[in-house]
Amino acid sequence: MKTNKILFACLMAIAIAFATSCNDDNNVSTIEPTLYTRLGGIDVISKVTDKFLTNVVADDMINSRFEATVGNHYRLQVLRNNLIDQICAGTGGPCQYKGQTMLEAHTGMKISAAEFSALMGDLAAALDFCEVAEREKNDLLTILTPMESDIVDK
Amino acid sequence: MKKIKILSLSLGVVFAGLFAYANLRQLSIAEKLKTVDLASYRLKGMMTPAERSALEQKISALPGVTACSVNKEGRVASVLFHRKEINETQLASHLSNKGQWQVAQKTLQTSGGCPVHGMTASFYAFISVLDLRN
Numbered sequence: 001m002k003t004n005k006i007l008f009a010c011l012m013a014i015a016i017a018f019a020t021s022c023n024d025d026n027n028v029s030t031i032e033p034t035l036y037t038r039l040g041g042i043d044v045i046s047k048v049t050d051k052f053l054t055n056v057v058a059d060d061m062i063n064s065r066f067e068a069t070v071g072n073h074y075r076l077q078v079l080r081n082n083l084i085d086q087i088c089a090g091t092g093g094p095c096q097y098k099g100q101t102m103l104e105a106h107t108g109m110k111i112s113a114a115e116f117s118a119l120m121g122d123l124a125a126a127l128d129f130c131e132v133a134e135r136e137k138n139d140l141l142t143i144l145t146p147m148e149s150d151i152v153d154k
Numbered sequence: 155m156k157k158i159k160i161l162s163l164s165l166g167v168v169f170a171g172l173f174a175y176a177n178l179r180q181l182s183i184a185e186k187l188k189t190v191d192l193a194s195y196r197l198k199g200m201m202t203p204a205e206r207s208a209l210e211q212k213i214s215a216l217p218g219v220t221a222c223s224v225n226k227e228g229r230v231a232s233v234l235f236h237r238k239e240i241n242e243t244q245l246a247s248h249l250s251n252k253g254q255w256q257v258a259q260k261t262l263q264t265s266g267g268c269p270v271h272g273m274t275a276s277f278y279a280f281i282s283v284l285d286l287r288n
Binding site: 058064085088129 | 192210266279282
């Protein structure tokens with residue numbers, strides 16, 4: 001009788017272990033990778049950011065807003081690092097954005113909706129140039145577009 | 155005399171503190187990337203959309219260049235690059251495509267720009283000079 005009890009307990013333990021391991025496998029297969037991972041990590045984000053910066057500086061509609069910043073070596077690094085950190089953190093990557101909030105940063109600049117639209121166009125063009133897939137591109141733009149309310153007409 | 159000694163000592167301690175901070179602070183992922191510079195150029199001469207795209211691809215593929223954009227009109231080109239690997243004169247030469255386009259470097263504004271980065275950039279500049287890891 002005692003032997004049966006021990007045998008039953010062992011079988012139950014094995015069954016539970018199986019069930020648990022099966023559940024884990026199922027979870028792993030259904031966990032969606034972060035947008036950061038799907039984009040290709042920091043390498044792709046830095047490439048997109050660099051292309052975005054050159055697009056903006058070549059864009060006659062908005063380049064006057066950025067020239068003084070990108071023309072100074074140290075200010076350029078701060079802007080570039082902040083952009084990379086912001087995209088990295090916003091997409092679930094292992095970064096921390098240390099810059100000011102978008103509202104704090106843009107208050108008093110009186111940026112128009114057309115200028116913001118041109119900026120987003122430059123970002124979309126950078127994503128296309130770096131061959132970011134349509135789904136990831138739309139997901140990133142969806143994260144960034146709501147910033148418009150903190151940037152435009154402030 | 156005693157005041158000067160105290161002042162000198164205080165300044166020394168502050169400098170040592172900033173030096174230690176500059177070299178011991180944990181760098182973010184973005185800060186670990188190689189630093190870049192930006193140059194902007196005015197282009198003269200007819201340029202088709204295909205030529206514009208080809209020029210962007212050609213410049214972007216140069217060693218030391220991280221990105222290049224030419225605007226839709228083919229009048230402005232901007233390039234991000236690593237100064238230790240390539241300089242503005244070499245970039246202008248590549249952009250001219252053996253004399254096909256006239257190239258002149260643009261002088262960028264020195265004041266204005268993103269106000270958010272004004273103060274932090276000054277501190278960042280000072281700390282970067284002290285950081286021996288750069």
